[in-house]
Amino acid sequence: MIRFEHVTKRYPDGTTAVEDLDFEVAEGELVTLVGPSGCGKTTTMKMVNRLIEPTSGRILLGGEDIAAADPVELRRRIGYVIQQVGLFPHKTVLENTATVPQLIGTPKAKARARAAELLELVGLDPAVYGGRYPEQLSGGQRQRVGVARALAADPPVLLMDEPFGAVDPVVRERLQNEFLTLQKTVRKTILLVTHDLEEAIRLGDRIAVYGNGTIEQFARPAAVLAAPATEYVAGFVGADRGLKHLAVTAVAPADVEAADGKAPTAEVALGASLREALALLLREDSGRIGVKDPDTGALVGVLTPEGVHRALRRAQLQEA
Ligand SMILES: Nc1ncnc2c1ncn2[C@@H]1O[C@H](COP(=O)(O)OP(=O)(O)OP(=O)(O)O)[C@@H](O)[C@H]1O
Numbered sequence: 656m657i658r659f660e661h662v663t664k665r666y667p668d669g670t671t672a673v674e675d676l677d678f679e680v681a682e683g684e685l686v687t688l689v690g691p692s693g694c695g696k697t698t699t700m701k702m703v704n705r706l707i708e709p710t711s712g713r714i715l716l717g718g719e720d721i722a723a724a725d726p727v728e729l730r731r732r733i734g735y736v737i738q739q740v741g742l743f744p745h746k747t748v749l750e751n752t753a754t755v756p757q758l759i760g761t762p763k764a765k766a767r768a769r770a771a772e773l774l775e776l777v778g779l780d781p782a783v784y785g786g787r788y789p790e791q792l793s794g795g796q797r798q799r800v801g802v803a804r805a806l807a808a809d810p811p812v813l814l815m816d817e818p819f820g821a822v823d824p825v826v827r828e829r830l831q832n833e834f835l836t837l838q839k840t841v842r843k844t845i846l847l848v849t850h851d852l853e854e855a856i857r858l859g860d861r862i863a864v865y866g867n868g869t870i871e872q873f874a875r876p877a878a879v880l881a882a883p884a885t886e887y888v889a890g891f892v893g894a895d896r897g898l899k900h901l902a903v904t905a906v907a908p909a910d911v912e913a914a915d916g917k918a919p920t921a922e923v924a925l926g927a928s929l930r931e932a933l934a935l936l937l938r939e940d941s942g943r944i945g946v947k948d949p950d951t952g953a954l955v956g957v958l959t960p961e962g963v964h965r966a967l968r969r970a971q972l973q974e975a
Contacts (some may be wrong), residue, residue, distance in 0.1 A: 656682040656844040657703060658810065663713035664698050672698040673868045676712070682811075683842040688856035690865025690891070696848040700814050703846065716812065719797045730757040731759060734805030734843070738817040740912075741801070742789040747776065748800050749785035755808040766807075773803040776840075778833055795826040802834065806841065819854065831857055852892065854904050856880070864888050876903045877970075901930035904970040910963070911956035913948045919945030919957055933963050 657680040664672045671930045673695035678687045688696045696889070701707040714721050721729055742751045743759070752770035757763060773783035777799040789797055791918045798819060806812055819830045831854065838845070849855050854878040864872045864879060871891075872884035882901050883889035904927045911959060922945035923932045935944050943957045 656680055656684070656717060657846065658715040659699075660713050660715070662702065662709045664695075664702065664707065665710045668895060671868055675871060676864060678870065678873050680846060682844050684860045685838060685843075685845040685847060685858060686861050687855035687859035688846060688848045688863045688865060689759055689850065689852055692850060696850075696865055696866045697816060700846055700848055701815055703812075704730050704735060704812055723848075730807060731755075731811050732812060734799050734808065734810040734813040736805045736813065736815040736818045736930070738820040740899065742797060742804070744789055746883060747786050747788060748779070748792070751789070751800060751949075752803045752807050754804065756862060759808065770803070770807055773806050774800070774835060776806070777803045779803070790879060793826075795822045795830055798822060799833075802837075803872065806843075812842060813843045813845045815845060818850060820846065820849075827854075834858070834885060840957040847963060849897055853899070853902060856899060900970050901933060903930055904929045904966055906932050906946060906958060907966065907969075909969070910966040911958055912962065914945070914954055914956050917941075921945065922947050922954075923958070924949035925955060927964055929963055932958055933960075936960060 659676040660674040666672060671816065676699060678686075685877050688699060690696055698707055702709050703716070703721070705721060706726075708722075716724075716732070717727070738831075742748075742817040743754070746754070752773055753763075756766035757767060761769070767926060771785060774781045774785060779796060779799055784792070784796065784800075787799070792800065802818065819827045819834075823828065835858065847858060849858075856879075859876055860878050861873060861875055865872045866885075866887050872879055872883070872888045875943050877882075877900075880892060880903065883892050895937045904922060905928060908925065911925075915948050919939075920941065921935045921939055923935060924947055926949055932944065932946075936942070943959050944960050947953060948955055
C-alpha cells in the first residue's frame, strides 16, 4: 500500500536525514517507526504526504508514484495526526471533527452526524463533549478528538506522529488500547512514529527500528525482541527483553488452570497481553485472576503467577 523505494532525503545544509529507505507497509497494516531523537522518523513520515520531498528514490501509494499526484488531493487520502493535536480553538469538538468532510463538500448535517459517530467510536460521548471547546478538554481527550478528526474523512492511510505523546503513562496506555480496538474495526494502513519502544511494540504489526537515518531492522515485534538484527538494535531493545515479552505474548488456553469454584474478583480475556494479566495479578491478594472467553464472556479458568511464567517460557522458547 505504501512503498518506499530507495528513498533518501538530504536537507539543503547537507544533513542526510534518511538514507536508502526501502520497505513496504501492507494494506491494513500498522507499522511503527521507532528510534532516538533526530534519527529521521518524522522526515520519513512527512515525505508520504509531501510536506517534505525526497532527494532521490520514490514513494508509491497504492501502486501510484506520489510525485505525480496533486499534493492537496493526496492529503485528502491521508489522515495526519500529530502530537500537538492542532484543533481549532474557536470551534467545538463536533465542528472540529466535522471539518474535513465539510471541506470536501459533505452536507453539514451529514458531516455532523458522521462526526458524532466518530466521537462515540473514540470513546467521547458526543452529547457530553460535542459542544465543548478544545480548552475544556483534558490532554487525552484532545488527542482522541485528533484521532476522530483524522478518521472523519475516512482516508485509507493514516500518518501518526507521536499521537499519544502528550499524556501521562496511564492515560497513554488506555488510549493505546482503545486505538488498537478501533484499528481492528477500521483497518487503516498506518505509519506511526514514536520514540517509545514499548509503544512501538504494543501497537505495531511490524516495527522499523531506526538508527541514524537508516532502518536497522524491520520485523514483527516478537522477532525484534527475540533476535535483534544488529548490535545497535540489541542495545536499543535493552537487556530486559524478558519483560518486554510480556507485552507481546497473549494469555493462551494452555496457561490457564481449571477454576476452583471461587468466583475470581478480577478477570482478563483470552488473548489479553501477559503484561495486562500480570498487572492485575499483582493487585489481587488471592494470587489468581479469572480468564474469560472474549466472545461469550464465559469463565475459562484461572491464571496464577506460575501460568504467566509458563507462558513467558513458551514464548521465549518459540522465538529462540
Ligand atoms: N529543515 C531541515 N534542515 C536541516 N536538517 C533538518 C531539517 N529537518 C530535520 N533535519 C535534520 O534531519 C534529521 C532527522 O530529523 P527528523 O525530524 O526526521 O528526526 P526524528 O527522528 O523525527 O526526531 P524527533 O524524534 O526528535 O522528532 C535530524 O538530524 C534533523 O536535525
